Amino acid sequence: MSNLLPSQSGFRFAIAATHKAARSGILQTAHGDMQTPAFMAVGTAGTVKAMTSDAVRATGTECVLGNTYHLMLRPTAERIAELGGLHRFMDWPGPILTDSGGFQIMSLSGLRELDADGVTFRSHVDGSQHRLTPARCMEIQRLLDSTITMVLDECTPFPSTWEVAERSMELSMRWAALCREAFEQRAGYALFGIVQGSVFQDLRDRSASTLRGIGFDGYAIGGLAVGEGQEAMLHTLENTVCRLPQEAPRYLMGVGTPDDIMEAVRRGIDMFDCVMPTRAGRTARAFTRTGIHNLRNARFGTDPAPLDAACSCPACRRHSRAYLHHLFRADEMLGPVLLTWHNLTYYQDLMAGLRNSIREGALDLYIETVRAGWSNEGGRHV
């Protein structure tokens, strides 16, 4: 089944195959294609931590994510624009998605004040004061030359009462409309709206419906994986996805573990991002076909086997578990470098497996097989 739907923006999402609620396709952008379901590597400050851009490409990554909050503070969006945009700055000619900055303002910055028109906050870098409004948020992401721009939203804290979640969601919807007005449409570039509403079905419905009314190139689901647990997350997800347009890409923000991703793909999500593979890689935790392993564990000190025999990354092809163990014990930078490379490769291999199994109509079997592997060799379920 082919379903190429050109939007007025020149940004295109073509669904090549579906299997129950799951879909696999291609997102076409001004900066090249991305196969979906896609995992986007997090490149917070203009770099996927510990990785050269060649190494990121070698993992199979097709799209990276930049954090607007970090980049607007240092080196600033204006400076990146002067230097030719984020693609040139970080040597990533492929698609780049930037978040709105809202999430990090809440989690990282010092004093901040939210009002109906935006948020005023202090930088965690130097304490300087900044203001982010929907219009400024669109301007910053344009200066960065972001392929996929996210609307400014408030990530509703969890848990919240229905009343707090409603007020927060309605503020995000107001900002979404202002972002849509301020966003400068260019061919092959996109603006995504973000569904909020915490775990309340009626609020999620209203949010999805408001966003569809405004009209976006893609729809993200925000405010999940913030402590509500996998069951509540999947339940909310299931009941939100069915309110979104079939033909537009769907992005589950900040998720997640391999298991979360598989379940979300099963429910029709097309795009993911998460710090998990990169952050875990810097702290000796490896995602593998036999589960998650901590390479600082003494049992790896004498283990001549590759970390994951089926993996094609340099950590697995060139080295033993004993060597990786040694690098982390000796605090050598190559440990984080190799393990970040491996973990991203694991995630991208998983996405490729999900895409293939959707096309072959064998998604459930694939997910079962992946999970069965995790109980081998004393690995932890992930």
Added chain:
Amino acid sequence: MSNLLPSQSGFRFAIAATHKAARSGILQTAHGDMQTPAFMAVGTAGTVKAMTSDAVRATGTECVLGNTYHLMLRPTAERIAELGGLHRFMDWPGPILTDSGGFQIMSLSGLRELDADGVTFRSHVDGSQHRLTPARCMEIQRLLDSTITMVLDECTPFPSTWEVAERSMELSMRWAALCREAFEQRAGYALFGIVQGSVFQDLRDRSASTLRGIGFDGYAIGGLAVGEGQEAMLHTLENTVCRLPQEAPRYLMGVGTPDDIMEAVRRGIDMFDCVMPTRAGRTARAFTRTGIHNLRNARFGTDPAPLDAACSCPACRRHSRAYLHHLFRADEMLGPVLLTWHNLTYYQDLMAGLRNSIREGALDLYIETVRAGWSNEGGRHV
């Protein structure tokens, strides 16, 4: 002029060209060839810090150095032997030179006691007690499967009186003879002696003559670049090199700046190692054709130019100075990764230039040209 001299060990050094005292050739070993003059990248604990083995190869590096002191303490020589040797452990099939551990015992370990038969010391890692004798030093380097083994020596402190320097040198000569006896000869593997004697000409002469009497596959000059200044170093070097056999490779240990290396090549040195390019790379200092630059300097923050326009490394081909500046300001691991890659590439390009100019009989002009470049763009002379 070709001058292929097979030694009884199967390890061969072929001098292809000379220009005054300088020489260029090929060192043939059990693990492949090394073009000389050669710069060996320092891979202290089984990794050239911040670099994958592929990245090290891409810089043009043909031989890496491992530190016996670090490796004997962690993960231990026995464990590396069980895992197939240092070549396999660190994915470096090419030549590996290991030092004897003596230098680091003096500079890094806690309580240590030197006697006529060896040295007893405490590990800086966990305080455990160890003993290194000439025989054990040879055993450790054999377990590591080192291509080029160095004799155990005492690096004489600087400054020392003639009497202290004499006692120290004579101890090193006694150990050199014991190492020669204990060294297990294998085809394509080599044992190098180390000339000591501080800055005293008569002691250096006596040391060189003693080592020649014992007979080694190559000769290192130790105890220099320890604070005596470039002039004294070059003076000592000049008067030591002429006491060494023409046909054997000569290795100046722990040297040095690009300027030190050029002057030492001019005086007939064939091999170098130094932490300078890698250590500087981790602290934002770049060696370039326009001198040394500190990338944390604010003037680089807006500079769209490549770090070194003539360099082929990824830092220079793919990124701006502004990006490198940003990485160091944001404490991103990619800064040290890219700048280590660049600095090693600079050093290897310099060595290739020296080799070519010797073959073309234009060494003096080459050195002048390199130096002239350093005064451009406000770079610091290196």
